[in-house]
Amino acid sequence: MTSATEGRxxxxxxxxxxxxxxxxxxxxxxxxxxxxMLATGVTFSTIGQSYVALLRGSVGSVNAVSETxxxxxxxxxxxxxxxxxxxxxxxxxxAEGQIxxxxxxxxxxxVALGDLPAIFALPGALFAGALAGALYASIAGWLKAATGxxxxxxxxxxxxxxxxxxxxxxxxxxIQKEGRADPISKSVPDAAExxxxxxxxxxxxxLHAGIFLTLAMVFVAYWLLFRxxxxxxFRASGENPVAARVAGMNAGLTIVLxxxxAGALAGxxxxxQTLGVLDRATPGFSAGIGFDAIAVALLGRSHPVGxxxxxxxxxALEAGGRQMQVDxxxxxxxxxxxxxxxxxxxxxxxxxxxxxxxxxxxxxAP
Amino acid sequence: MSPICWKSLLGVTLIALAPCAxxxxxxxxxxxxxxxxxxxxxxxxxxAWKGVLDAQEALGIEGRFLESQAxxxxxxxxxxLIGGQCDIIFTIGFLLGDATEKAARANPDQPFSIVxxxxxxxxxxxxxxxYATDEAAFLAGYLAAGMTETKILGTFGGINIPPVTIFxxxxxxxxxxxxAEKGDSVVVLGWDVETREGLFTNNFDNLDDGxxxxxxxxxxxxxxxxxVAGPVGLGSATLADELGTDKLKIIGVDADLYFTDxxxxxxxxxxxxxxxxxxxxxxxxxxxxxxxxxxxxxGTLENGGVDIAPFHDMDAxxxxxxKAELEALRAGIIDGSIPVDG
Numbered sequence: 001m002t003s004a005t006e007g008r009x010x011x012x013x014x015x016x017x018x019x020x021x022x023x024x025x026x027x028x029x030x031x032x033x034x035x036x037m038l039a040t041g042v043t044f045s046t047i048g049q050s051y052v053a054l055l056r057g058s059v060g061s062v063n064a065v066s067e068t069x070x071x072x073x074x075x076x077x078x079x080x081x082x083x084x085x086x087x088x089x090x091x092x093x094x095a096e097g098q099i100x101x102x103x104x105x106x107x108x109x110x111v112a113l114g115d116l117p118a119i120f121a122l123p124g125a126l127f128a129g130a131l132a133g134a135l136y137a138s139i140a141g142w143l144k145a146a147t148g149x150x151x152x153x154x155x156x157x158x159x160x161x162x163x164x165x166x167x168x169x170x171x172x173x174x175i176q177k178e179g180r181a182d183p184i185s186k187s188v189p190d191a192a193e194x195x196x197x198x199x200x201x202x203x204x205x206x207l208h209a210g211i212f213l214t215l216a217m218v219f220v221a222y223w224l225l226f227r228x229x230x231x232x233x234f235r236a237s238g239e240n241p242v243a244a245r246v247a248g249m250n251a252g253l254t255i256v257l258x259x260x261x262a263g264a265l266a267g268x269x270x271x272x273q274t275l276g277v278l279d280r281a282t283p284g285f286s287a288g289i290g291f292d293a294i295a296v297a298l299l300g301r302s303h304p305v306g307x308x309x310x311x312x313x314x315x316a317l318e319a320g321g322r323q324m325q326v327d328x329x330x331x332x333x334x335x336x337x338x339x340x341x342x343x344x345x346x347x348x349x350x351x352x353x354x355x356x357x358x359x360x361x362x363x364x365a366p
Numbered sequence: 367m368s369p370i371c372w373k374s375l376l377g378v379t380l381i382a383l384a385p386c387a388x389x390x391x392x393x394x395x396x397x398x399x400x401x402x403x404x405x406x407x408x409x410x411x412x413x414a415w416k417g418v419l420d421a422q423e424a425l426g427i428e429g430r431f432l433e434s435q436a437x438x439x440x441x442x443x444x445x446x447l448i449g450g451q452c453d454i455i456f457t458i459g460f461l462l463g464d465a466t467e468k469a470a471r472a473n474p475d476q477p478f479s480i481v482x483x484x485x486x487x488x489x490x491x492x493x494x495x496x497y498a499t500d501e502a503a504f505l506a507g508y509l510a511a512g513m514t515e516t517k518i519l520g521t522f523g524g525i526n527i528p529p530v531t532i533f534x535x536x537x538x539x540x541x542x543x544x545x546a547e548k549g550d551s552v553v554v555l556g557w558d559v560e561t562r563e564g565l566f567t568n569n570f571d572n573l574d575d576g577x578x579x580x581x582x583x584x585x586x587x588x589x590x591x592x593x594v595a596g597p598v599g600l601g602s603a604t605l606a607d608e609l610g611t612d613k614l615k616i617i618g619v620d621a622d623l624y625f626t627d628x629x630x631x632x633x634x635x636x637x638x639x640x641x642x643x644x645x646x647x648x649x650x651x652x653x654x655x656x657x658x659x660x661x662x663x664x665g666t667l668e669n670g671g672v673d674i675a676p677f678h679d680m681d682a683x684x685x686x687x688x689k690a691e692l693e694a695l696r697a698g699i700i701d702g703s704i705p706v707d708g
Binding site for chain 1 (some may be wrong): 395402430431432433434436437438439441442443445446447448449451461464469473523526527528531562564568569
């Protein structure tokens with residue numbers, strides 16, 4: 001996206017990109033999703049029921065909103081990191097591995113700092129998560145800067161390494177829960193936990209203080225990208241690496257820094273999960289968030305505010321999808337199909353503009 | 367969410383509401399949360415779900431399920447079933463132990479029943495369903511030792527947790543019993559009873575792993591493999607199907623896989639069945655009658671909670687002597703004269 005409105009919070013064409021295209025994409029995806037359900041023999045009334053459930057389960061009650069937000073937070077955090085990388089011209093597929101390293105480091109630090117008051121233990125654990133994510137991502141950054149190894153390949157490989165490393169580390173005595181033979185970490189002490197925010201309403205509400213962290217990071221990412229010198233260098237390197245180098249920017253350092261910051265945000269996403277949701281690390285705690293976050297970053301057009309809304313949409317689909325399964329007995333796989341369709345349609349804004357021409361200002365049409 | 371999204375979502379609701387039928391309220395609802403294997407895993411979760419379906423047929427209850435796609439879903443899934451809509455919530459598997467405990471303590475009026483987990487001390491609103499699977503696995507081990515041509519057997523598990531390793535313990539000890547009786551030296555690859563170490567895929571959902579692990583065991587000479595990893599074992603069955611059953615046979619777990627995995631039914635020598643369907647249905651019936659109580663329900667060879675399945679297509683190839691010995695062994699395990707726990 002290279003429009004002149006870049007630095008402004010939101011220009012007209014960005015509003016179309018950020019909101020109108022996704023909204024229409026969602027409608028188109030839901031319609032095709034209904035078609036898929038029909039084709040698999042689901043009745044009309046069940047389809048209606050399932051979409052009501054989707055809405056009810058995502059925004060229909062306090063619990064639904066809490067679940068939507070809980071699911072959205074790690075997607076937004078990791079999505080911010082990926083968006084930053086995309087702006088710098090780095091296609092980082094490694095958020096999953098960075099989430100794993102960050103989440104695990106947060107647990108280890110949380111356990112180690114558990115005896116301190118929360119005011120030290122929690123920031124310490126979060127910092128450890130961010131640091132581990134940053135270091136892990138920097139490996140790919142350094143490989144690219146020093147040897148030219150493509151980050152797509154190296155981050156995918158680092159993901160695979162992180163799965164096995166997690167399995168291994170979870171079974172080392174320092175980390176493994178006492179009395180268990182399977183890979184599972186010790187529980188995070190209360191002092192290092194992200195406190196639940198809404199338990200005074202209902203003890204089952206899971207929304208936690210990670211929401212403040214996430215909102216702060218949206219702001220930080222926005223400031224970094226559009227208001228700081230470093231962000232300018234990221235964007236310049238992304239738009240035109242040659243021009244950036246000729247202008248005197250250190251390309252290698254920019255790459256490593258961009259990867260490190262992206263990794264720090266993904267690491268925070270992992271810490272958000274282990275300290276806020278799970279209270280421990282287990283194999284598979286990353287749950288594919290790092291891959292969904294790629295979609296979130298693309299859907300948000302690599303803009304921090306867009307990433308926030310895209311994350312909320314994906315969180316809503318996840319929470320609502322659960323309700324779809326409960327109320328209508330529709331397979332959770334269908335939610336995956338709808339998510340993928342949303343992305344396909346958003347990746348093709350021109351298609352959206354052709355199908356729904358009345359939704360867009362004509363002068364903005366390319 | 368932006369105002370525009372809101373508008374479009376509301377639009378969808380209006381369209382959707384029109385043909386929406388009112389949900390019929392029935393007297394009793396049983397809900398189930400699966401682990402990551404999924405409801406159609408042909409073994410573990412599916413067997414437990416069959417209990418709900420059986421109760422649905424026999425008792426006219428309503429059944430609902432939620433599949434967990436990742437371990438992060440456990441809390442969320444249990445959570446979304448709380449709130450009075452479920453008369454009892456079944457959580458399927460050891461790995462849901464912590465999540466179930468958390469939810470049960472937060473919601474003391476909601477009855478729960480968990481498969482494969484025993485709380486000590488017991489939680490008043492949780493009924494644990496556990497199984498003396500080693501009794502049936504002992505029989506399967508003896509059978510496999512009697513059937514192997516290569517004198518090498520293989521096993522691997524999903525995750526190194528007690529409800530998985532109890533299969534492997536029983537299997538290995540059944541083989542040891544054969545060796546002691548016959549002066550034979552059949553070995554089992556993939557599990558060491560003493561060190562508690564062995565082969566584990568570390569997941570319950572990757573069929574490729576099931577294939578790869580079985581291939582490794584086959585390459586090491588094993589001609590009968592026992593995968594204890596839910597749907598992962600289907601990958602092993604595919605390999606056996608391709609190699610031919612004279613080269614590799616599979617022993618199923620949880621359900622009689624001859625009936626649930628019909629495409630590859632000929633590769634199963636037998637299955638070590640864990641009748642979660644019957645215990646789940648029992649718990650539903652008791653709860654309906656107001657007899658729900660927390661504690662422990664143990665399935666054994668004696669009460670039919672665990673067993674080995676018939677040999678089906680392979681019945682002709684199992685020698686009659688071996689069948690008779692297995693019957694004697696079964697009686698010995700039930701009356702306690704043959705200890706299965708080493």
